[in-house]
Amino acid sequence: MKGIINSLWLIPALPLLAAGIIALMKRPQRKPAAALAIGSMALAFLVSCVAFVATLQPEAGKGAVQLTHNFAWFDLGGSALRLGWLLDPLTAGMLVMVTFVGSLIFIFSVGYMDHDENLTRFFGFLALFAAAMLGLLIANNLLFLFMCWELVGVASYLLIGFWFHKPSAAAAAKKAFITTRIGDLGFFLGIVWLYHETGTLLFYDNGAGCLEQGALTKLVTQTTVGGMAVSTAISLLLFCGAVGKSGQLPLHVWLPDAMEGPTPVSALIHAATMVAAGVFLVARVFPLMGAATADLGLEGHSPHTTALTVVTWVGACTAVFAALIAVAQNDIKRILAFSTVSQLGYMMLGLGVGGPAVGMFHLLTHAFFKALLFLGAGSVIHGSHHEQDIRRMGGLRKLMPITFAAYAVGMMALAGFPLVFSGFWSKDEVLHAAMIWSPSKLPFLLGLFGAVLTAFYMTRQMWFVFFAPRAESASSPGRAAHSASHHEPQGASSSPHESPRVMTLPLVILAVATVLLSLFATPVWPWFHAYLGGQLDHLQVGWSADSAAGLTMLLSVLAVALGVSASWRLYSRGKAGTDAVERLFPRLFRALQGRLYVDEFYAATVFRLNAAVAVLSDWADRFVWSSVVELAAWLAKGLAWLSRTLDESGINSGFDAGCVETRGAGGFASRLQNGQTQRYLRILGAGVVVLVVAIVWMGNN
Amino acid sequence: MTPLAAYLLVSALLFAIGFAGALTRRNSILVLVGVELMLNAANLNFLAFWRYGPNPEALTGVMFVLFAIAVAAAEAAVGLALIIAIYRHYCSSNVEDVATMKG
Amino acid sequence: MNFIFAILAGLTVGAAFAAMTLRNLVHCALCLTVSLIGLALLYLQLGAEFAGFVQVLVYVGAVAILILFAVLLTRGGEAPVGRITNSLGAGLLVAAAVFGVLAWAIIGSSALKALPKETPQPALLVKAVGDKLMGEFVLPLQGIALLLTAALLGAVVIAMREKSSPAGVAVDSRSATRNP
Numbered sequence: 001m002k003g004i005i006n007s008l009w010l011i012p013a014l015p016l017l018a019a020g021i022i023a024l025m026k027r028p029q030r031k032p033a034a035a036l037a038i039g040s041m042a043l044a045f046l047v048s049c050v051a052f053v054a055t056l057q058p059e060a061g062k063g064a065v066q067l068t069h070n071f072a073w074f075d076l077g078g079s080a081l082r083l084g085w086l087l088d089p090l091t092a093g094m095l096v097m098v099t100f101v102g103s104l105i106f107i108f109s110v111g112y113m114d115h116d117e118n119l120t121r122f123f124g125f126l127a128l129f130a131a132a133m134l135g136l137l138i139a140n141n142l143l144f145l146f147m148c149w150e151l152v153g154v155a156s157y158l159l160i161g162f163w164f165h166k167p168s169a170a171a172a173a174k175k176a177f178i179t180t181r182i183g184d185l186g187f188f189l190g191i192v193w194l195y196h197e198t199g200t201l202l203f204y205d206n207g208a209g210c211l212e213q214g215a216l217t218k219l220v221t222q223t224t225v226g227g228m229a230v231s232t233a234i235s236l237l238l239f240c241g242a243v244g245k246s247g248q249l250p251l252h253v254w255l256p257d258a259m260e261g262p263t264p265v266s267a268l269i270h271a272a273t274m275v276a277a278g279v280f281l282v283a284r285v286f287p288l289m290g291a292a293t294a295d296l297g298l299e300g301h302s303p304h305t306t307a308l309t310v311v312t313w314v315g316a317c318t319a320v321f322a323a324l325i326a327v328a329q330n331d332i333k334r335i336l337a338f339s340t341v342s343q344l345g346y347m348m349l350g351l352g353v354g355g356p357a358v359g360m361f362h363l364l365t366h367a368f369f370k371a372l373l374f375l376g377a378g379s380v381i382h383g384s385h386h387e388q389d390i391r392r393m394g395g396l397r398k399l400m401p402i403t404f405a406a407y408a409v410g411m412m413a414l415a416g417f418p419l420v421f422s423g424f425w426s427k428d429e430v431l432h433a434a435m436i437w438s439p440s441k442l443p444f445l446l447g448l449f450g451a452v453l454t455a456f457y458m459t460r461q462m463w464f465v466f467f468a469p470r471a472e473s474a475s476s477p478g479r480a481a482h483s484a485s486h487h488e489p490q491g492a493s494s495s496p497h498e499s500p501r502v503m504t505l506p507l508v509i510l511a512v513a514t515v516l517l518s519l520f521a522t523p524v525w526p527w528f529h530a531y532l533g534g535q536l537d538h539l540q541v542g543w544s545a546d547s548a549a550g551l552t553m554l555l556s557v558l559a560v561a562l563g564v565s566a567s568w569r570l571y572s573r574g575k576a577g578t579d580a581v582e583r584l585f586p587r588l589f590r591a592l593q594g595r596l597y598v599d600e601f602y603a604a605t606v607f608r609l610n611a612a613v614a615v616l617s618d619w620a621d622r623f624v625w626s627s628v629v630e631l632a633a634w635l636a637k638g639l640a641w642l643s644r645t646l647d648e649s650g651i652n653s654g655f656d657a658g659c660v661e662t663r664g665a666g667g668f669a670s671r672l673q674n675g676q677t678q679r680y681l682r683i684l685g686a687g688v689v690v691l692v693v694a695i696v697w698m699g700n701n
Numbered sequence: 702m703t704p705l706a707a708y709l710l711v712s713a714l715l716f717a718i719g720f721a722g723a724l725t726r727r728n729s730i731l732v733l734v735g736v737e738l739m740l741n742a743a744n745l746n747f748l749a750f751w752r753y754g755p756n757p758e759a760l761t762g763v764m765f766v767l768f769a770i771a772v773a774a775a776e777a778a779v780g781l782a783l784i785i786a787i788y789r790h791y792c793s794s795n796v797e798d799v800a801t802m803k804g
Numbered sequence: 805m806n807f808i809f810a811i812l813a814g815l816t817v818g819a820a821f822a823a824m825t826l827r828n829l830v831h832c833a834l835c836l837t838v839s840l841i842g843l844a845l846l847y848l849q850l851g852a853e854f855a856g857f858v859q860v861l862v863y864v865g866a867v868a869i870l871i872l873f874a875v876l877l878t879r880g881g882e883a884p885v886g887r888i889t890n891s892l893g894a895g896l897l898v899a900a901a902v903f904g905v906l907a908w909a910i911i912g913s914s915a916l917k918a919l920p921k922e923t924p925q926p927a928l929l930v931k932a933v934g935d936k937l938m939g940e941f942v943l944p945l946q947g948i949a950l951l952l953t954a955a956l957l958g959a960v961v962i963a964m965r966e967k968s969s970p971a972g973v974a975v976d977s978r979s980a981t982r983n984p
Binding site for chain 3: 703704705706707708709710711713714715716717718719720721722724725726727728730731733734735737738741744745748749751752753754755757758760762763764766767768770771772773774775776777778779781782783784785786788789794796797
């Protein structure tokens with residue numbers, strides 16, 4: 001079982017191989033490409049399950065299973081650059097989740113992308129995306145993790161811009177790529193600094209890794225500018241990368257725009273791969289983040305270090321901020337996108353206040369129900385012929401029953417309906433951890449407010465999509481344009497229809513998984529905590545929570561109830577075609593609809609500054625530098641003129657005279673060489689005579 | 702006049718005749734004939750010196766003549782082949798016409 | 805002895821002179837043959853019988869025939885019209901100067917006078933020549949063998965007909981027109 005670590009590389013290698021083969025396929029080979037991608041993911045899922053089982057048997061007294069397999073990649077002078085695979089509960093849980101959700105999304109894509117002529121390319125990109133994410137998960141080296149991280153970025157660029165002929169998609173792809181790049185700069189600086197300080201980038205290396213006791217002690221005791229510990233500074237730099245990738249404030253702007261990609265891509269980005277990478281990174285380097293001089297290596301309870309405090313505040317603010325914006329969005333996918341941003345904020349909050357177990361559990365549950373929601377949204381969009389505005393939907397409950405049921409499960413999980421939905425338990429844990437967080441109660445309150453808002457906007461969305469009276473669709477220009485381009489002979493385009501089975505089946509599976517997952521982290525049986533913490537053998541069934549947990553649960557149930565009921569009352573009584581909140585608070589609603597003008601703010605500040613700097617550099621280039629260059633050029637020209645004059649009058653004339661002389665001599669010599677052999681012979685004879693006479697004459701004297 | 706001097710004079714005369722022919726005849730074959738005569742004059746010199754020299758038992762003169770004859774035969778073969786090749790190319794066996802190497 | 809020498813010397817020198825002055829190239833070749841035979845006889849006179857026979861074999865038997873062939877191949881069979889010499893005065897002057905120098909050296913040489921007037925005829929055995937060739941001079945002999953082989957091959961290669969050369973075509977066409 002422990003030998004699985006040596007073949008852990010198979011998990012990312014399988015989709016990567018599939019991506020490579022698909023890249024060589026021709027466009028019409030749609031079915032083989034899809035089968036290959038799905039098959040590789042399914043195989044990767046099987047291998048992941050084996051790896052997962054391997055982590056279920058911790059050795060007594062040693063904490064969590066932690067298997068590493070390190071090897072030298074290449075030698076750099078005296079030291080070798082070493083890479084490695086790492087298998088611990090964190091990795092194993094993520095591997096299973098990513099491969100499982102990924103497989104379902106792949107299957108769903110077969111139905112969703114049925115009409116697209118570039119299906120083969122799509123599956124190639126999907127497989128590459130999944131491979132990069134899986135590589136990121138098994139990395140035992142920060143550099144390898146970074147490489148996969150960037151690969152994830154590239155694949156997301158390709159997929160968001162999959163319909164690159166749409167200018168908005170191309171722009172969104174660029175935006176996603178560049179925005180995450182800003183965070184990656186900090187990430188990379190952090191890597192370099194970490195390597196400089198510890199001399200290794202391996203996470204765990206039998207005590208010599210950068211996340212182990214020796215290195216941490218060294219990092220914590222050193223200080224840098226402003227008395228900040230080096231570990232804190234590096235943690236914050238690494239967190240920059242996570243902020244970019246996981247769409248935290250202030251770099252969240254790319255995530256809603258990423259909706260321009262096909263819906264399965266959105267599901268993959270939001271649930272399994274891209275945004276999870278940031279949270280995973282924080283969880284992975286949690287020992288570094290939580291390292292403090294006093295309580296080294298303390299797990300389970302979060303130490304209150306500066307880095308984690310920053311993580312907490314960023315997460316809390318993002319959670320509320322994005323939830324507010326989500327209230328006023330009309331695009332079905334955009335609402336989900338902002339809810340993702342909000343939930344990612346919760347994850348960060350959980351990591352900050354409660355440690356990896358809290359944050360990661362929310363990540364896992366969120367992956368399932370967000371994939372479910374996105375695929376449900378995809379099914380809705382597919383069924384209603386690429387209509388994305390929720391105000392033009394309505395009444396789909398009857399027309400798409402399976403989708404409705406699955407979507408309802410996802411919605412309730414996201415909103416945090418009590419007891420049987422995994423989202424409730426994971427969010428409750430985050431809130432619980434925030435409540436007992438000693439430095440401040442404000443993150444807890446923010447989280448609670450966010451929970452109200454989440455329930456509110458999800459109910460709003462459900463109402464508009466599935467319950468509202470059906471709006472007249474003929475007036476919609478988008479629909480008209482669409483039905484013109486996608487004409488279907490049966491006349492089915494006039495009314496929405498249920499999606500094919502290949503799309504509903506993943507929905508059902510995900511819905512079931514969403515419910516089942518709730519069993520694993522209830523306060524009665526906190527299996528997941530024990531699993532991540534390596535204390536499975538101490539696990540007991542029973543009420544293990546303190547009084548604060550009960551209070552939190554009560555408050556969170558109240559928050560959900562408040563949000564749902566308020567939303568339901570407002571919208572079910574409102575007139576069709578207008579938004580109830582808009583009527584109540586028109587200015588606030590417009591501000592929220594404009595996403596609180598963050599993009600505009602960036603356009604007004606960063607872009608304007610950038611443009612100003614560009615204009616300034618252009619001006620400097622034109623007038624300052626070019627005049628310097630031209631001055632130098634004139635100087636050089638003057639020198640050259642001087643040199644030429646000297647050369648022509650002084651040196652050349654003498655040289656020319658020599659040349660003329662040489663040429664004359666050459667002409668004379670050449671006349672001797674007239675090609676007549678007899679003349680040569682004659683001269684030779686005369687020479688012999690002269691030579692003999694001379695020798696004899698000299699000999700006689 | 703000693704017999705040696707007489708032989709040497711005959712040899713010198715032969716050499717001069719061959720040399721004059723090589724210098725003045727226009728036909729390249731006759732130039733070659735002149736060269737052959739000069740070689741033979743040299744051979745006669747060798748033999749004369751062997752015959753009247755201080756130690757004739759060493760046989761060096763005879764050996765030299767034998768080798769010279771062999772080399773001269775080779776020279777004649779190559780020279781005549783050259784003449785034929787040049788004749789084919791220029792349609793002439795006149796030495797004046799072959800002056801491509803003139804400066 | 806002196807008489808025979810005088811006859812042989814006269815024959816050799818006269819034939820050589822004729823070979824260098826006659827107009828017809830075939831006649832020149834024949835006169836050269838006579839001169840070479842005279843030289844062979846002179847070798848015999850000197851006691852070098854082996855060298856004389858080699859002279860006859862190689863020069864009279866091979867080189868003279870070769871020259872005859874060359875004359876005929878280059879259409880030198882007919883007597884040429886017009887000038888047969890080239891800068892005659894200068895050539896003769898140089899040749900005469902060379903002969904003068906040589907003769908002056910021979911007659912005026914004190915080393916020659918120091919040699920004994922008359923020496924016994926050395927006995928030259930073919931066996932001795934063979935021993936020398938296979939013993940002391942075996943390396944030069946091999947070298948000569950190599951040289952002859954190379955010269956043979958070289959002569960064949962040089963005299964081979966030029967392939968598809970424009971000049972060669974011109975030669976052929978011109979010779980064809982000249983043929984009666």
